[in-house]
Amino acid sequence: MTKKTHSIGELARELDITTRTIRFYEDMGLLSPERRGQTRIYTPADRVRLKLILRGKRLGFSLAESRELIELYNPDADNNQTQLKALLGKIAEKRAQLLRQLHDIEVMQIELDEAERRCQDAMRTADPSTLSGESA
Amino acid sequence: MTKKTHSIGELARELDITTRTIRFYEDMGLLSPERRGQTRIYTPADRVRLKLILRGKRLGFSLAESRELIELYNPDADNNQTQLKALLGKIAEKRAQLLRQLHDIEVMQIELDEAERRCQDAMRTADPSTLSGESA
DNA sequence: CCCCAAGTTGACGTTAACGTAAAGTGCGGA
DNA sequence: TCCGCACTTTACGTTAACGTCAACTTGGGG
Incomplete structure (x- = not known):
């Protein structure tokens, strides 16, 4: 069974962004991963959100717009x-x-x-x- | 005959941007209008370039990318x-x-x-x- | 036990794309 | 002639979206 959660580093490598970027998105309120102690744990749902943000970026959306989009899906x-x-x-x-x-x-x-x-x-x-x- | 040239203000109003923006694009090398003394004079070709830049912006292109595009057309x-x-x-x-x-x-x-x-x-x-x- | 890689939180730096204020020029009309 | 408006240059300010240290902590391997 394909591992269900990811570390921040794994996600960064897979999506070809930096961990800094991922944490920044969290600061901007686009992500809120769980924590095990201090460490962030990302669920598949978080991964989907991230991909959604990146797709938005490719279309020239601002992070604020992507946040709106995410909220639309909720x-x-x-x-x-x-x-x-x-x-x-x-x-x-x-x-x-x-x-x-x-x-x-x-x-x-x-x-x-x-x-x-x-x-x-x-x-x-x-x-x-x-x-x-x-x-x- | 539909007037052939435009002032910077006319273009700004028509395209719904500021004159500052137009001058900035010129600084970035995306436009090089003629001059009558100090004053800039925009030809229809300049107007086309501008619309091209704005279309690029709507698709999330940077000004550098838009400049590339313009050069492609030349x-x-x-x-x-x-x-x-x-x-x-x-x-x-x-x-x-x-x-x-x-x-x-x-x-x-x-x-x-x-x-x-x-x-x-x-x-x-x-x-x-x-x-x-x-x-x- | 100690080290190292990978995680964490600040905090300051940087780039793009303009905004904005200051100070001056040029010109058609009362 | 002087007003006002549209134009000009110069220059500093601002926002978004990160980059880049610095200074930690933490879990696993030799």
């Missing part, structure tokens, strides 16, 4: 109807933001296509004297 | 074959990065779906006493 038992409605609203917001990013990516992909085309055109029409030595 | 006449190959390589990198982001967005959308579902479940099963006053 309809805690103590949420009343009003709070739940607010949650649904925030979910819709995030969704809209993702759609905007999708659009931005599409546009950027097209621009990259054009850039590549121009680049290849330039290679074909380039002065052959600038060839940098692959012919004997 | 197969300057003075690029030799070696440089052009390097450009194609960078274009491929950016493409890969965008694909990663696309994947991240997909995953996140699914997670939002689940979050929304859980949230609505919670609303249905919630203690009706927490209803905050919409029934007469």
Whole structure:
């Protein structure tokens, strides 16, 4: 059975971040691992949270935004109807933001296509004297 | 004919950023508008560059990355074959990065779906006493 | 028992991306 | 002519997200 908990070092190595980063996220309230004495112990759930944060980072989310996201995934038992409605609203917001990013990516992909085309055109029409030595 | 150049203030208003930001981008080498005396004059091309930077920001790109992107779109006449190959390589990198982001967005959308579902479940099963006053 | 690797808590340093305040320039209108 | 507004440069301040020591403690191996 795949070991259920991790040390901070293990997590850091696996996710390719530093322990400092993990502790920082804890300071920011994004994680709250258990303790055995002083030592932090991370559950699979903590690992999931971390990966969620890192995914957020890859999309340009701030830690505050990632914290919001994490909270969205937690309809805690103590949420009343009003709070739940607010949650649904925030979910819709995030969704809209993702759609905007999708659009931005599409546009950027097209621009990259054009850039590549121009680049290849330039290679074909380039002065052959600038060839940098692959012919004997 | 739609006026061809813009003042820094016009651009700032249109793109919803500050003039400080625009000047900062210039300091970072992302823009180099013409001058009429001291005053900066922005061409449509400058405007395009700016929008490109802002799109990059929405996707979490740093200004350095945006500068790279801008350079990708400029197969300057003075690029030799070696440089052009390097450009194609960078274009491929950016493409890969965008694909990663696309994947991240997909995953996140699914997670939002689940979050929304859980949230609505919670609303249905919630203690009706927490209803905050919409029934007469 | 002692050491070392891996953990811990401070605390200060650093980088990116601007904000903000100060002090001056240039120009179209009353 | 003087006002006001938009522009300019210079320079210091700020926030987020860590990096980088320093000075501990702690559990297991020789």
